[in-house]
């Protein structure tokens with residue numbers, strides 16, 4: 196039993212018996228009690244559940260901590276020297292309206308504990324209490340906060356959707372990006388969107404289009420990186436009948452078809468130099484000449500370009516025209532890589548789990564440990580890679596909650612990961628096969644038929660392997 200006057204036996208240190216799965220990761224608990232024994236015991240129990248703890252012996256000290264740290268929950272002794280506990284509760288609630296405050300009280304003061312509940316305390320507990328009681332109570336607090344955070348994330352997600360298409364994220368760099376998108380959406384100038392692979396360049400392009408006055412006109416993406424040069428030319432500018440072998444009929448160029456809409460030139464850095472000149476003229480003169488034609492066709496189109504290449508360097512190396520670069524570079528948007536806005540990861544995870552859940556009819560959650568691993572990773576493939584990892588995890592796990600082991604092994608430094616890459620550096624064939632299957636599934640967004648085809652194995656073999664992996668967990 197733990198009371199205001201006894202110092203309880205505490206058992207093994209939290210580090211010795213810390214559970215793998217900590218319910219309260221990322222949560223900050225403030226313990227305000229003038230009894231050192233209570234503070235210490237509560238701190239150890241809270242630590243073992245994964246809380247980060249702050250301790251204060253007086254209300255003043257607690258208020259300073261409330262200002263300085265992001266406190267999620269408070270253990271508050273109602274009988275404090277110099278202040279009434281109820282007053283302290285009021286001040287805490289003013290500083291942190293969302294904090295879950297648990298009041299600790301002796302037998303004589305149950306009445307004020309009840310009053311504290313009316314004033315917004317989450318729960319009260321009477322001293323003396325056992326460590327086990329405290330543990331269960333803190334677990335409930337963690338669960339309560341998790342549910343509250345989840346619903347807040349959902350609200351934030353809904354807000355970010357309303358803003359710009361489906362772009363999720365509230366990191367300061369993203370908020371800045373939204374403001375620039377809002378401004379660019381109102382103009383007709385070309386925009387250059389820069390960002391590493393998978394950062395959401397196409398999403399941003401669509402957001403610019405759909406927030407502007409051209410939203411009811413077509414949005415036409417053209418991948419300059421994957422088409423052969425002659426094909427890009429005829430796609431963009433069109434051709435007359437007989438312009439080249441196979442041109443049996445005349446075809447309008449996409450720049451003309453867009454007719455008041457937007458053409459999104461993805462991987463614009465890959466555009467061959469002669470087409471760069473043609474594009475520059477199209478932008479400047481607002482007309483194009485189809486392949487094989489002598490006549491100019493007027494166009495009315497907004498150009499958005501995107502690249503993950505360093506265009507300035509391409510200009511310096513002579514592979515990208517300086518004049519086109521300047522023309523495109525009037526408005527430039529730079530999307531930050533995911534590793535520079537890790538605070539958006541929980542939001543993105545919630546968004547993708549909801550989307551995958553909608554598609555599959557079964558929404559899954561993720562364990563704190565799994566989320567922590569996602570947040571610790573640097574994501575070279577950015578949001579696309581994060582999305583693929585979650586798709587894959589949902590496809591292979593049959594449980595409602597995704598665990599660390601369902602995520603790519605390179606994310607975890609968990610004990611299991613060491614087994615998969617032994618000290619001698621030799622990876623067993625079975626492990627390689629598993630990685631290959633899981634990564635294929637991730638790439639095709641969990642489409643098992645397609646994955647089996649790409650892997651060159653039968654559908655039944657794939658299902659059997661996935662069953663095996665599940666039973667290994």
Ligand SMILES: Nc1ncnc2c1ncn2[C@@H]1O[C@H](COP(=O)(O)OP(=O)(O)OP(=O)(O)O)[C@@H](O)[C@H]1O
Nearest residue numbers: 361362363364391392393394395396397398578579
């Ligand atoms: N901020 C975001 N919010 C929600 N989803 C996002 C976000 N950023 C990217 N995505 C998702 O990640 C995937 C990749 O996005 P997108 O295709 O726009 O990136 P990209 O920069 O064009 O990638 P690439 O360079 O590979 O072409 C898409 O499925 C998109 O829906």
Ligand SMILES: [Mg+2]
Nearest residue numbers: 393396397461
């Ligand atoms: Mg793209």
